[in-house]
Structures are given as structure tokens and as C-alpha cells.
Amino acid sequence: MKLRTRILATLLAVVLAAAGGFASARRASAASLTEVTGFGTNPTGLRMYEYVPSSVTARPAVLVAVHYCTGSASAMYSGTEYASLADRYGFIVVYPEATRDGHCFDVSTPGALKRGGTSDPAGIVSMVQWEEQHRNADASRVYVTGISSGAMMTNVLLGDYPDVFKAGAAFAGVPFACFATTDGSLWNSACANGTITKTPQQWGDLARGAYPGYTGARPRMQLWHGTNDTTLYYANFGEEIKQWTNVLGVSQTPSYTDHPQSTWTRTRYGGTGTTAPVEAISIQGGSHNIYGSGMGELALRFMGLIGDSTPPPGGGTGACRVSATVNAWNTGLTESITITNTGTSAINGWSLAFALPSGQTFTSGWNATFTSSGGQVTATNTSYNGSLAAGASTSIGFQASHTGNTATPSAFTLNGTACTVA
Numbered sequence: 020m021k022l023r024t025r026i027l028a029t030l031l032a033v034v035l036a037a038a039g040g041f042a043s044a045r046r047a048s049a050a051s052l053t054e055v056t057g058f059g060t061n062p063t064g065l066r067m068y069e070y071v072p073s074s075v076t077a078r079p080a081v082l083v084a085v086h087y088c089t090g091s092a093s094a095m096y097s098g099t100e101y102a103s104l105a106d107r108y109g110f111i112v113v114y115p116e117a118t119r120d121g122h123c124f125d126v127s128t129p130g131a132l133k134r135g136g137t138s139d140p141a142g143i144v145s146m147v148q149w150e151e152q153h154r155n156a157d158a159s160r161v162y163v164t165g166i167s168s169g170a171m172m173t174n175v176l177l178g179d180y181p182d183v184f185k186a187g188a189a190f191a192g193v194p195f196a197c198f199a200t201t202d203g204s205l206w207n208s209a210c211a212n213g214t215i216t217k218t219p220q221q222w223g224d225l226a227r228g229a230y231p232g233y234t235g236a237r238p239r240m241q242l243w244h245g246t247n248d249t250t251l252y253y254a255n256f257g258e259e260i261k262q263w264t265n266v267l268g269v270s271q272t273p274s275y276t277d278h279p280q281s282t283w284t285r286t287r288y289g290g291t292g293t294t295a296p297v298e299a300i301s302i303q304g305g306s307h308n309i310y311g312s313g314m315g316e317l318a319l320r321f322m323g324l325i326g327d328s329t330p331p332p333g334g335g336t337g338a339c340r341v342s343a344t345v346n347a348w349n350t351g352l353t354e355s356i357t358i359t360n361t362g363t364s365a366i367n368g369w370s371l372a373f374a375l376p377s378g379q380t381f382t383s384g385w386n387a388t389f390t391s392s393g394g395q396v397t398a399t400n401t402s403y404n405g406s407l408a409a410g411a412s413t414s415i416g417f418q419a420s421h422t423g424n425t426a427t428p429s430a431f432t433l434n435g436t437a438c439t440v441a
Contacts, residue, residue, distance in 0.1 A: 059145030066116040068092035076109035080160035085169030088123040092116040107368040126171040127200045134230040164188040178226035188241040188318035193255040194262040196225040213254030223265030241321040245305020267296040313388045338362040339433040342441035347425035355416045360407040371398045373428040384417035
């Protein structure tokens with residue numbers, strides 16, 4: 020009971036923080052979260068909700084977004100940016116909802132840890148199949164992400180159904196089968212406390228054993244974890260890396276390491292690019308509550324669901340102009356940027372990319388969702404400034420440190436199109 024109380028308290032914080040951060044974006048959308056019933060095989064009585072944006076493409080990708088213990092489909096919908104990203108890029112989001120006491124997903128029982136089993140994973144795959152049959156969804160572009168219990172389910176789904184999912188992103192989870200039990204319990208304290216360790220081969224064999232005889236391509240995996248996680252301890256992060264590097268047949272030695280933010284360490288395995296086979300992001304000082312604004316877009320870029328050069332459907336760019344001014348001091352600066360649509364049609368959803376001058380390091384920003392890597396910065400619109408009519412402007416800004424060079428970036432691109440720099 021003490022463990023359950025701690026989990027509920029921790030994850031309630033996720034709900035409250037997330038709801039405040041994304042609710043306004045959801046209210047602004049014309050589409051809505053809708054329940055689907057009678058979607059197929061559903062051994063444990065899960066509920067299925069879908070978000071189909073008004074801009075859905077003719078052959079849409081599907082993202083399955085799995086909630087945490089005590090969570091719900093609506094909390095995951097309002098507490099993450101996946102639906103707003105679906106508005107921009109035209110994919111469908113499926114939100115499974117657990118119905119058992121505590122609203123945790125089964126990642127423990129024998130019926131959950133095999134393909135075609137008798138528990139939650141089978142019901143979730145039925146949801147995907149329903150989308151393919153009724154929404155013309157593209158079976159070759161199905162992805163999954165989750166937080167906590169949903170992160171554990173992400174690991175399980177990639178093991179059980181490697182032929183269904185192309186990639187996954189797990190926020191504060193544990194390896195496939197780490198939570199395995201044989202007494203009907205859905206909780207495994209040894210795993211939660213990070214005391215279960217195995218060799219990469221042992222972990223890999225567990226994941227491969229969920230679908231004996233499968234020889235096809237394996238889904239790529241992105242892993243996120245906070246070093247101060249006291250619900251699913253940080254040691255599980257290293258065990259996940261062991262498992263998925265082994266499953267994907269790549270070295271445990273990183274091919275690439277960087278720090279997208281000052282407290283993040285990102286390592287890539289088997290490749291150096293955005294879509295490397297395995298990517299792991301460690302957040303120094305991060306608690307179990309690590310999911311935050313902007314992380315969802317990074318996850319989707321890793322998965323390949325959206326690409327760095329992919330413009331939002333119907334967005335267009337026409338022509339654009341950017342002006343930037345810097346206010347600098349000692350080793351820091353702020354930069355104000357004005358983006359103007361100089362084209363003849365509206366821009367609906369934008370992403371501004373630029374490279375920082377040598378010696379500058381991005382630290383934070385406002386009026387946009389910022390991501391940075393190796394001096395490359397991308398600013399993506401928020402819910403309130405994503406639409407720019409012809410001739411309209413919007414202003415954003417960021418803070419950075421510097422080693423003496425306080426110049427503005429020399430070039431900007433908006434949705435992949437070069438802008439005039441004023």
C-alpha cells in the first residue's frame with residue numbers, strides 16, 4: 020500500500036502539470052477525442068479513444084499514446100502535445116485506457132508477454148488494426164509511446180509485436196519482461212527498485228522470445244529517464260539500453276553523444292543521426308515526472324513519424340522574412356526574433372530552424388517550443404501563434420550563453436524554406 024500511495028502521488032503530479040501545460044492547445048482544435056467501441060479482440064476490457072485531426076492525410080500514420088498508472092485517455096490527450104502535432108502533420112493518435120483498479124497496464128503476466136496473448140497488448144493491437152481497416156491508416160507507419168506504465172507497455176508492445184510497430188519512445192519505463200510475475204500481481208518491486216540486472220543477451224532473448232521464429236525487422240527504440248527517479252529507479256535505464264541495443268544488433272558503445280539541454284545527455288547507438296537504431300536521453304536530477312513540452316516532438320522525429328524537412332500538411336511557406344536583435348551581457352544574451360509571412364497565402368503551422376554562431380549555447384526560449392542539438396536550433400509554433408496570415412508577423416525569443424561572439428544567426432529557414440534576413 021505504501022508503494023501504491025507513492026506511485027499515485029507521483030503520477031498525480033504528472034497529470035496536474037501536464038493538464039495545465041497543454042489544455043489550451045486542445046481547446047483550440049476543431050477535432051476532438053472520440054471513443055471507439057467494438058474495435059476487436061479485447062481480452063481485458065480496455066477502452067479505445069482516437070484523435071483524428073481535420074487535416075488527416077489520405078493514408079495516415081498511427082501513434083499509440085499510452086497513459087501512466089492512475090491516468091486515462093483524456094489525461095494523456097490533454098497532457099501531451101501529440102494531438103496538436105497530429106493537427107500539424109495529419110496522423111492519427113490512439114489513446115488506450117486501462118479499466119482495472121489503479122488504471123495500470125498489464126506488463127507483468129504471461130498473457131501480456133507474448134504475441135497473441137490474453138491481456139492488454141492484444142487489445143491495443145486490435146485498436147491499431149481497427150484504424151487500418153476503418154481509417155485507411157498506413158500499416159507500415161505505426162508507432163507507440165508511453166509514460167511510466169505506458170513506457171513499460173511501449174517496451175512490451177515492441178517485443179510482442181515487432182511486425183506491427185516501426186518505432187517506440189518510452190518515458191521512464193523498464194525493459195521488456197523486467198516486471199514479469201507469475202502470481203497474478205501487476206507489481207514487481209525488484210524491477211521497480213532497479214535490482215534486476217541481466218546481460219544484454221539475456222534481455223534480448225526475453226524480448227525475442229515473445230514472438231518465437233520472427234526474423235523480420237525490429238522496431239527502433241528511444242528511451243528517456245531521470246537520474247532521481249524513485250518510482251522506477253534509474254538503473255532500469257541502463258538495462259533498457261542493454262536490451263534494445265542487443266535486440267537491434269548494435270554496439271553498447273555510443274556512436275554519438277550530445278547535450279540538447281544543459282541537464283540532458285543524449286546517446287545514440289548504431290548510428291549518429293536522428294533515426295539511429297537506439298537513442299537514450301538521461302536527464303540529470305530528473306524525477307519520475309520527466310515528460311515535458313517539446314519532448315513529444317523529439318520522440319516523433321526519432322521515430323521518423325515526422326522529419327526535420329517535413330512541412331505540415333497544408334502549411335505552405337510561400338515567402339518569409341526574419342529580423343533578429345540581441346541584448347548581450349558578460350557571458351549571456353537574449354535574442355528577439357520576428358517572423359513575417361511575406362507570401363500571399365496563410366501559413367498554418369511553422370517550424371523555424373537556424374544555427375547559433377560559434378561559441379553560443381541555447382539555454383531557454385519563449386513563445387515557441389525549442390529544441391537544440393550541437394548549435395542547431397528549431398523553434399516550433401505554440402497553440403496560439405501557429406497561424407500566420409499573409410503579411411502577418413509573430414515574435415519569439417531565446418536566451419543563450421556565449422564566449423564572446425554575440426552575433427545573430429546568419430540564416431533562417433521556415434518549414435524548410437529559406438527566409439530573407441532583415
